Each structure stands twice: as C-alpha cells, then as structure tokens.
Amino acid sequence: MAQVRIAGLSKHYGSFEAVRGIDLDIPDGEFTVLVGPSGCGKSTLLRTIAGLEEASDGTIEIGGEIVNDLRPRDRDVAMVFQDYALYPHMTVARNIGFGLRARKMPRAEVAARVDEAARMLGITRLLDRYPRQLSGGQRQRVAIGRAIVRSPRVFLFDEPLSNLDAQLRDEMRSEIKRLHQEIATTMIYVTHDQIEAMTLADRIVLMRDGLIEQQGSPLELFERPVSTFVAGFLGSPRMSIMPGTLARTGAGPVIRLGETLLPLPRAPAGDERPVLLGLRPEHLTRAQGPAPAEGSCRVEAVIELIQPTGSRSYATFRLAGEPVMAELQAHDVSRPGERMEIDVNMARASIFDAGTERAI
C-alpha cells in the first residue's frame, strides 16, 4: 500500500519526447486509469514507474521513497502485461510463485500463497498446467495471480484486456474491479479503451502527446471536458461538436448555429466570438410536454439515420447543417425521414473556444 507521486517526469528517446514533464499524485489505494490514444505516452509512463524505462528527468516516489535509482525488483510493484508474459516453460503454479521464489521465500510459504491467489481467481484446478494449455482468459487470470501473490505496494496494468474477446473483456473488467475493492491496493491501469477507463477508474488521467490533458473522476471528465480532445475521446457514441458563434441578444446569451439560435441558461465569460458547441447524444431527447424544460430549447429535426441498440436508439439529424446524434427511447423513432421535435439540454452542453479548442 502506497501513494505514488510523480514530479516533472520526462522520457526522451533520442529527440522523441514520449513523456513531457508530468506531475501526478496518486493517493494510496486509488484506482487510476491512464488513458489516451496510442502514442500518447501512457505506456511509457507506466513502464517508467515500473522501472523498465529510465526516467530522463523528474522523480517517481512510491510510498514516500524516491525510486528513480531502484531496480524494478526493488520497487515492490507488480505488473500485468498486455501479452500476459507468462513463462511458457513453467506450470501455472510455478509462474505464480516465480516472484516469491526469486525473493528466496521458504517453499511452504510460497505454496500457501500460490494456493491462496489461485483460490481468489478461481484457477486452482489449472495449477499443474502449462500456459500453452490455457485459454486467453485463463492466462490473464494467471498473470493477475502472479501479481497479487506478492502483495506489492502498487499494481501496474498495461492494457491487460486488449487481447481478449469482447465478452471475456467485460468479465475480466468486473473481476479486476472486484479485486481492487477486495485488496484496496493502489492500482495504475493503462488502456486506450474509454469504456474500461470509465468503468474501472476512481480517477482518469487522460493523456495526449506526452502530457496530461485532464485528470479527475470519470464523471468529471465526462461532463466537464476541458477540451474538444477530452470531449471526443470519452463517451460512446462520441459527442457531436459543431462550429457556431457565441452571441448576446436581448433575451440573454445564445449560441448561433447558422440561422438557429440556441439560448444558454447561463452566460459564459467573454465577448461574442466563434465557438464550438459540444452536445452528447443524451443531451438531446424527444420533446415532451408543451414547452422544453428549464435550460433546454426545442428544435425541429428530420431524422436521417437510426441506430437501434435495443434499449435506446441513436438518431442522427442535422442541426444548422451539422450532423448531431440524439439518444431516443427505442420506440420514439421508427424510420429515417421522420419529423419530430427534439429538446436540447443546453445546461449540460459543452462550449469550447473555436481557436484553442479549450472549454470556456
């Protein structure tokens, strides 16, 4: 159990900067997810924490101790790799116990702890098998077993689920979450999958080009993205982002999209200027009642495209010429070309500066 504190951390490969001066505090016991597109430096950051890469600059502190100069084995962290990295020439039991044996733990204690870890993960009957005799999900369990058996101070996960099929991925995701609730150890988890990030994290750290773009609780990032990048990365289907103008009228501030005026419930700071309006599908719903609710406004829509998901249907229409997606009840809409009124919840809309693409 330990907190992890990263200060001014950089990693260069020649002239390429993979990580560019990151500051990050991870409290003890927190589940932190590093997420971002490929090449954003999230894996490099994780590997630097593990000690598999040397930091070019800055410090890494685990449990109050600066570990920059410690070898990976002395940092008391455990890591689960994307390709499982099981030792093919050892049985499952030996794989799980490998780290303990390498640390010269007595044989009987190794056996007891391996059994305990196997029991936790439900792989007791696999202990005598070799990795090649296991399915992908079983291999991943063994890899996790190898990590938890050591009771490390910090767990590091490097895209552990990306080699699994969709169903197993869901299953293992809940298992990892349950594991964290059970052992409450600090976990740092790298993924490019925003659903994994949203579902697992106490805190999401969204990275871009070697820097932290935004960090906070999943809902914070989801509801108040600091930039169009964050807005577009989190959420599926994606947020619709369209260019408009922030304007002031007698009735209050509005966003002008072509001829359409969308009134804003509260005035953002600053003058009239070009902005980007971001609307998530769930901010657009079928109109109900004679007038839109407080903070919403009503628009006419001709549905162009319908994507049913069972419980909901995503309907695409054009708002001032830009495609926008609305999340409707499954039976609200039946065929393309249908006309209906849509309420836009402007209170939850995101507004970005058109130049900097940062939130206003």
Next chain:
Amino acid sequence: MAAPARRRRRRAPPFARILLLGFFLVFVFVPLYWMFNTSIKPSDDYLAIPPVWFPDAPTLVHYQAALFTYRGLEGLINSLIISLSATVLSALLGTLMAYSLARFNTGGQHLSFWVLSQRFLPPIGIVLPVFLIYRNLGLYDTHLGMIFAYTVFTLPVSVWMMFAYFRQMPRSMEEAALVDGCTRWQAFLRVAVPLAAPGIVAAAVFAFIACWTEFFFALILTSQNAFTLPTVFRAFIGFQGAQYGEAAALAMVSLVPSIALGVLAQRHLVRGLTLGAVRG
C-alpha cells in the same frame, strides 16, 4: 470437406512416393554402405569388378592401421577436445553476445551485422598472419591455439543464429521477471536462456560440425601434437596409391560423434531451425 480431400490426396500416389523415397534412400545410403564395406574389406577387394558387396572375410585391420599406425586415434581425441571445447565456448560467448545485441542494442544497428560479416572473409586471407602470430605466441600446434581459433571461427554464425532467436522472443517475459524480483542476470538465466534453448542447441550443433570437419586451419596450424582428425586423411592418399580401407575406416569413426550429436539434439534442432515459426 477439407479433411477427407486432404486424406485422399495424401493417400493417392503410394507407388510414386515409395519410388521417390526409395531412390533418395539409395542415394544417401549406398555411398555410406560402400564406405563401411570398404572399411572391412580385404585390400584386394577394393576395386574388384564386379564389386564385392558382401566381403567373405571381413577384417578390422584397416581400423587398426588407421587408428594406430596412422595415429587416427590421437587425431580423434584431439578433435574431440578441440571441437567440444570450441563448441562450448562458442555457445557460451555467443549466447551472451547475441543477448546483448538483441536486448541492449549493443553497438547500434551495425554491430550485429559486422559480427556476421566476419565470415565473409575467406580464411585463406588471414591464415598466414595467424600462422606467424601463433608461432610467436607459442600457440602453434597446441590444443589451446586450435580451441581459440575455432571459437573465433564459429562465433559469428553462432551469434547470428542466437541473435535471431532472442530477437523474436517477446521482451515482456524478461520484463515480467525483472518486476517479479529478478536481477538482469537472473532474468537472463531463468527465463531467457531456457526459452532460447532450442536456438542455443541448434547453434552449438552447427558450431560442432564446423569444427569437426574443418581442415584448412588444422592443416596450417598443427603438425605433430594437436593435429585433428581431418588432417589424418592426408596420409591415406600418397604417391604410392590410395589406402581406401584405412580412409574408409577413419571416415566411419569420424561420423560417430556427429551422428550421436544429431540424434541427441534432434528434438531441439527442429525447433531451433524453424525459429519463430512455432510460437508457444
């Protein structure tokens, strides 16, 4: 659908297959048999027409002559000492060098190729300087000198084979070992080396066979003391005629270690030579 079709195709031409395999077996084994036969024939039967396929009075005199009169046994022992030592050294050093090249990118992108390129130079280009250096250092006609020469001689190919093997092994297993509690050395010895065993064995077998059959350096760098088996053969073909029986007898003897090694290493060899094709 696919399975029955394949079975039918496999079963289809038994006659042609047997003929082809039979021809190949004859092609391989007749010379071997001829050699074995010659090694136990009395001298008069060597070149008799029609050939004597089954000698009436098999004899071991050629073996006796080859091993003792012509000092074949000494050559055999020298060859075993030199080849085995050079093979072990080449495998040891080669594994370390290859691992270093593959994992730490030692010497940048060109050193690995430079290692291999050492084999591009024809041996004759350096044999005289080596001879002079050896004579001055007292390595001429010594086991040590020959072991050293053969180690250097086989290293490039050993390194290159193992380099290819290490390079296709995922790094993550060793990284897992490092995080798990191993030092670099432990990760190398407990994870990388066991996994690279097929590659190491394949490289060692190649090195051994290269040393075992090497003639040119042995001819120049040895005389009465450290002479190896191949050099003994010179004596059998003289101006008075060829000693077919003795040559055949010694050839039979010299085949034994290679065959034994091949049989022992067979399981590893196949995996080692197919490299990354069969991933666990």
